[in-house]
Amino acid sequence: MQERKSERVEMITPTGSETPLYDLSKTGVSCYYPKPKVKNNFIMVQINTLSIKAKVIYCQKRTEDYRLGLQFWNVLPELQEKLNKVVESYSRGVPITFSIVEEEKKAEPAKKTPPKKKEPAKKKK
Numbered sequence: 536m537q538e539r540k541s542e543r544v545e546m547i548t549p550t551g552s553e554t555p556l557y558d559l560s561k562t563g564v565s566c567y568y569p570k571p572k573v574k575n576n577f578i579m580v581q582i583n584t585l586s587i588k589a590k591v592i593y594c595q596k597r598t599e600d601y602r603l604g605l606q607f608w609n610v611l612p613e614l615q616e617k618l619n620k621v622v623e624s625y626s627r628g629v630p631i632t633f634s635i636v637e638e639e640k641k642a643e644p645a646k647k648t649p650p651k652k653k654e655p656a657k658k659k660k
Contacts, residue, residue, distance in 0.1 A: 554566050554567065556633050559582075559622055559625055560622060561618060562606060562607055563607055564589070565602060565604050566633065566635075567597070567600045567601070567603075568635065569600050569601070571594050572591045574591050574594060576590075577589065578591065578605070578638065578640070579635070579636050580605065580633065580636065581632070581634050581636045582618070582633050585614060587618065588607070588609060589606060589607050589608055590608045591603060592604040592606050
């Protein structure tokens with residue numbers, strides 16, 4: 536399992552969110568969800584008013600639901616700054632809202648570039 540790159544904040548107050556949180560950090564989130572998600576696929580999540588692309592790192596079956604580990608993906612610096620403020624506020628007990636807003640998309644395979652066609656060598660006269 537990958538080591539987390541930033542400190543996580545475990546749920547300290549109920550959020551009233553559509554998707555209950557387990558913990559939140561500047562680089563990802565763990566939450567409970569009623570349906571399974573496929574590892575390495577991408578989903579869109581919303582934290583307060585921020586929409587963030589996330590990669591499914593793990594999906595663990597529980598008694599009545601699934602616990603998902605999501606890593607935020609390709610977050611632009613401006614959005615990361617806003618996200619950092621939300622995480623810091625959450626660590627002080629400020630409630631947030633969290634939901635999965637777009638269902639998963641398969642991980643994009645590495646794009647292969649077609650080989651270049653070789654032009655026939657010109658004959659020297």
